[in-house]
Each structure stands twice: as structure tokens, then as C-alpha cells.
Amino acid sequence: MYLKELSELSGISGDEGEVRDFIKSHMASYADEMWVDNVGNLLILKKGRESDKKVLIAAHMDEVGMMVVRINEDGTLGVAPVGGLDMRVCLGKRVRIGDVHGVIGYKAIHLQKKMEDKFPARRDVKVFCGFKNKDEAAENVKLGDYVYFTTTFEEKGEYFSGKAFDDRGGCSILMDLLSSGEPAYDTIFAFLVQEETGLRGSSVVVEQVKPDVAIVVETTTAGDVPELEEYRWATHLGDGPAVTFAHRGYVVDPRVFQTIVETAEKAGIRYQYKRRTAGGTDAFRFARSAYGVPAGVVSIPCRYIHSPVSLMRKDDYHETLKLMQLLVMKGEVKKAWRN
Amino acid sequence: MMETKEILKRLSASFGPAGFEEKVAKEIEQLVPDEVDEVRRDALGNVVATINPDGSPHWALFAHMDEIGGVVSKLEEGGFVRITPVGGVDPKILVSQRVRIHTRSGVVDGIVGAVAPHLLDKDKRDKVPMYEELFVDVLDGVERIRVGDPVIVDAEPCELKSGYVSGKALDNRASCAVLVKVCEYLKERRFGFRVSVVFNTTEETGGAGAKGAAYALEPDYAIVVDVTHANEDTGMNRIELGKGPAIAVGAPVDRTLFQRACDVAEKLSIPYQVEPVPGRSGTDTDQVQLVGRGIKTLLISVPLLYMHTPVEVVDPGDVEMAARLIVELFMDFERGGGQCI
Numbered sequence: 001m002y003l004k005e006l007s008e009l010s011g012i013s014g015d016e017g018e019v020r021d022f023i024k025s026h027m028a029s030y031a032d033e034m035w036v037d038n039v040g041n042l043l044i045l046k047k048g049r050e051s052d053k054k055v056l057i058a059a060h061m062d063e064v065g066m067m068v069v070r071i072n073e074d075g076t077l078g079v080a081p082v083g084g085l086d087m088r089v090c091l092g093k094r095v096r097i098g099d100v101h102g103v104i105g106y107k108a109i110h111l112q113k114k115m116e117d118k119f120p121a122r123r124d125v126k127v128f129c130g131f132k133n134k135d136e137a138a139e140n141v142k143l144g145d146y147v148y149f150t151t152t153f154e155e156k157g158e159y160f161s162g163k164a165f166d167d168r169g170g171c172s173i174l175m176d177l178l179s180s181g182e183p184a185y186d187t188i189f190a191f192l193v194q195e196e197t198g199l200r201g202s203s204v205v206v207e208q209v210k211p212d213v214a215i216v217v218e219t220t221t222a223g224d225v226p227e228l229e230e231y232r233w234a235t236h237l238g239d240g241p242a243v244t245f246a247h248r249g250y251v252v253d254p255r256v257f258q259t260i261v262e263t264a265e266k267a268g269i270r271y272q273y274k275r276r277t278a279g280g281t282d283a284f285r286f287a288r289s290a291y292g293v294p295a296g297v298v299s300i301p302c303r304y305i306h307s308p309v310s311l312m313r314k315d316d317y318h319e320t321l322k323l324m325q326l327l328v329m330k331g332e333v334k335k336a337w338r339n
Numbered sequence: 340m341m342e343t344k345e346i347l348k349r350l351s352a353s354f355g356p357a358g359f360e361e362k363v364a365k366e367i368e369q370l371v372p373d374e375v376d377e378v379r380r381d382a383l384g385n386v387v388a389t390i391n392p393d394g395s396p397h398w399a400l401f402a403h404m405d406e407i408g409g410v411v412s413k414l415e416e417g418g419f420v421r422i423t424p425v426g427g428v429d430p431k432i433l434v435s436q437r438v439r440i441h442t443r444s445g446v447v448d449g450i451v452g453a454v455a456p457h458l459l460d461k462d463k464r465d466k467v468p469m470y471e472e473l474f475v476d477v478l479d480g481v482e483r484i485r486v487g488d489p490v491i492v493d494a495e496p497c498e499l500k501s502g503y504v505s506g507k508a509l510d511n512r513a514s515c516a517v518l519v520k521v522c523e524y525l526k527e528r529r530f531g532f533r534v535s536v537v538f539n540t541t542e543e544t545g546g547a548g549a550k551g552a553a554y555a556l557e558p559d560y561a562i563v564v565d566v567t568h569a570n571e572d573t574g575m576n577r578i579e580l581g582k583g584p585a586i587a588v589g590a591p592v593d594r595t596l597f598q599r600a601c602d603v604a605e606k607l608s609i610p611y612q613v614e615p616v617p618g619r620s621g622t623d624t625d626q627v628q629l630v631g632r633g634i635k636t637l638l639i640s641v642p643l644l645y646m647h648t649p650v651e652v653v654d655p656g657d658v659e660m661a662a663r664l665i666v667e668l669f670m671d672f673e674r675g676g677g678q679c680i
Contacts, residue, residue, distance in 0.1 A: 092432030092648045105645025109429040130500030157479025226474045307435040
């Protein structure tokens, strides 16, 4: 499991280098072929026991975060979200821009007219690093620099907590698989860039590897909190991987969907359906690339994704890994093209 | 002698919401130099250090050591608890914070949960949750938590550019650091006055910590040290980080003491700023001034940015300057400067 290290690395969409280098250095010895493509995706071929078919499994390396978009006269920095970061969760947090530490404060409660009951607009969120003025700030920070939360990884009781679990959880599963032996078929392990900014990295993968089937390993929103009624939960913690039947722009190829569900059932692996169809994954791109790759999605349920600190159950991670082992390493995925 | 920024970081990291000051009190007892004549805890939980107990006049210094926080108010199914605020907590900055719940059998970690925006109705998306809508997701040990257990945001202090220190509870641990520095600086001076250094409880909930100590000590003069809003437009004289302590002028403070403090600062080129306080100061000064037959009181504040958030910012230089100003004011009185009062 590489989740701790992956979680603490910096890799906002467009800045995935650190994550890619980490994966490269740890996976090189398992790879039969490894290359980085023109947009930054890391693609690793692992030869299988059979080579008549090719399987693609993918996870994205990028995380949501912020970018410096303005340097103010007083030396503070204006920021904008990169990907679907919920700007409500930024207040009162520490951040890091390269080696520069900063904080996102907010006007003291004593100075707010009444108490403001709306979250501030994006333009009113500022990063304070201690610069005395614009010039000093501009010497140390540049427009376009990425702004990271400093959340450390923690393992407590049944849980992992940390940042960027979406989708370092998926990356960690892929690394676990790749380092665990020989897959049934020639398999491409794809670590993708820029999922959070519009499924960009995945757009160029199919052309390069021509797979017969694809499975995306994601981390997805769990809604099981006291402020949400059960009918609104997309997934929940503790019942294993979530299997997607349809999401934005793509109804999952029924052969792939059925293969995933039946594999889990046969092996007695707990699973759940993802009950909401908002949001997309890289499966959308694979299914629409070239000849249209039948693509499925398996997700680790996770609370508070797209915030500085998310929460995952250990057993959900391990159940997801088990399911992926059966599909990819044992080769159950073959049913997706033999049905 | 510990560096000021290290004292600040250590105090920032200490635990002690109003009414639960035991742990921070112990930390402060460690930091007060051994050379003081006595350190004791009074019935209200205040830490009182005494220097030169038989001296005269009697100066009392006050800095509250409590911080804002919360208390567990309800246990929910599924490993969640609800919290209610202690002091002026802005719910906007609580969302997605790691928190620490101090139970009778150890610390339990949690996360203040945020409901994903796309799962909320549109009209609720940018609305700040009310306290009763906030929930803490408990990682491990939920069975140890009881209603009434105190909670604080888990925020590690850090250093920023310009030498600034950022962290939680610098309101008012920055002022506690001032008092620690005063004790240190006084070690090198010879004088005839008495000083009671009070690290008091329960300011954030308007409690009796400072007031009770003032009543028991009956000092001739009191100086309250607190923090004040820096780098913000308050409509009054703008106080800024790094430009020295703010000396308050207005109803709650003695005018002559104020003037004397300004004169001393001018004479010794100690940077300072003037903070107008037309009415209530919102500090323990409001109470201490009116204890017994009344106490001549001065309010000195450390400039602080983002008050009542986990990322409050102070300049350690301001802390040192505040301590120096207080010591020099004492010495000025020692030389007879105070006889005009």
C-alpha cells in the first residue's frame, strides 16, 4: 500500500510530476515497458500470461487544489480553484506554495457585520504568507504557482485520513496490483494527469495502447453523514467498492458492469452500487475514444473528497483491491469480451 | 532563555478552551522562569506568579490563557458527535478541520465533516452551516466520548515570512508569552515594587478569572495584556503587525497610565501604536478596572491578524516590544515617574 506517501505528495492537475516520479521509481522494476506521453500520463505495460487481449486499468494522479491568480498590493495572494475544489472548505487552513508557507484566514468574527452566514466569494479568499507588499510577494511567488493544503496522512482505528485520496487511492491500488505478480493478460497500468480539470489526460490513452477493455479505479463521494438523508447518499463507507452502472455522459457497457458485479458476488466480496450519476470519470473518455473501448468503473467510497481532509475505511480499500486482483490478475475481466 | 517564537509555538499548541485550562496552565508553569518568588494556582484555576512579594507598589499583570473551542453536545449514531461553541467561534472556519476531543481517557481525533456541495440543494450550497448542523466524524474511540468533553481545532503552529508565527489560540497565548518575557526581563533588573503575574482563565466566555484574581490580589495598578485586530480596516486607527504593541486609550483605561506608557515608549524608542477604545474593550480590562474600589488599569495589546481562526498571525517582535514596554514602565515608576498619578 502506497496511500500514505501518495497522499502527502503534491500533484494538483497540471503539476503531477512529483507523483509521477514517485510511481516511476517504485514501479520501474515491475514494468516490461514504461513511458511518459506528451501530456504527462505515465503508462506501464506489464506482460500477462496471455497476450491475445489487452487490458487497460487507470487511475488519475492529479488532485484538486488552488492556483495563484493574483498578487495583491498588500502582499496577499488571490487564488482560484483547480478542479472541483469546494472553496467553502478553505478558510482557516494552512497552505504551501513551493517552499513558502501561507494561511487562509478570514475577517475576525468580531469584525463581521452580524455574523456572515454565507461563505465568502472566491475573490474574497486570500492567502497570507507574511509578505509586506506586492513586490516582496512577487519575488517569492509567481502567478500560476500551485497552492497545496498541508494535511498529513493518518491511520486511526478503521480509517485512513488525509488529502488527495481522490485519486491517490486508485493509484495505490494500481501499484499494489502491478507489484503483486503477473496479470492474466497484457495489461497497461495508466497513471493519468488532469482528470479533475475535464478528463484531459485520459483523452490520449486509447490511441497509444489500443486496449480491448478498460477499468477505471476511482475514489468517490460517500454521503453517509448525519446531515444527509440516506436516499441522497451516492455511496457509503464499510460496504466495499462502489460499482458504477452509469455516470455523466456514459452508460457503462453492460458486459463490463456485469462482469465486475458477478466477479464480486462469486468471490463473496462486499460491493455496492454508486447510486448517483452526477460526475464523470476517465471511463467516459475511453468509451468515446477511437473505436470505443468498453470501460467500467470501480471506486473506493470516501467521505469529504475535494476537501483538505478526506476519510476512507481500510476495509473498503482492501475489498476494492481484492476485486481488482480477481478482475486483472486472475483474469475474470475476460468475461467482459467473451459474453 | 527560550526564543520568543518557540514560546509562541509551544503555547499555541497547548490545549485549554475556556473552563478547561488545566493543560495550558501546566505548560505555563513550566515556562515561567524559576527565579520568580512563587507560582501558585488559585481557586479559579488562574496561574499566579509573584515577584518580590514584600515590595511596593503592587502591579498586577493579566493575560488570559484560555482559548475558544467547543464542547460535545450530543452523540449521534454511526460514529458522529455534535458540538456547541465555547466563545466566539465562526462556523465558516470549522468546516473540514481536524479536531481533537479531550475525553477523560485520552484524546480522540475527528474531522468536522463537510457535505459535498453537489449533494446539497442549490440554495444551501454557499450557506454557512449553523452550529447545530455541524458534525464531527470520529475516527477512533467514539465510545470514550461523553457529552461535555472539550474540543479544539487541531492546528499546528508554523512560521511565515517576516518572522511571523501563525497558529490557533495566539489570542491570547501571545500575551501569555509577553508575561513570560516580562518575568525574564525583570531577572536582570533591581527594583522595589511587587509584581503579580496572572495567567487567567475564562476570558472567552466572560468568566470571573481575571476579576476574581484582581479581587484577591488588590493591586495598586493593573495591566491587562490581550490581542487586537491587525491589518484590518476597523474604521479606527489601523493597527499593524510588526509596528509594536498597541496601547489602548479610552474609558476602560486610566488616562495617566496611558500617557505615561506612551511617554516611556517615546523616550526609549520602543515602537507602539495607539488603539482608541471609546467604550467597552472586549477584554478583561472591562472587568478588572471595576474590581473592589476600582483599579487603575492599562490595556496593552499584541497586534494579531485573523482573530478566532486556527491561523491567527502575530509578530514575535511585537511580543518582545510589549514586554519591554511593561518593564520600562515599571522602572519609570521606580525612578519616581509615577508619582504624578
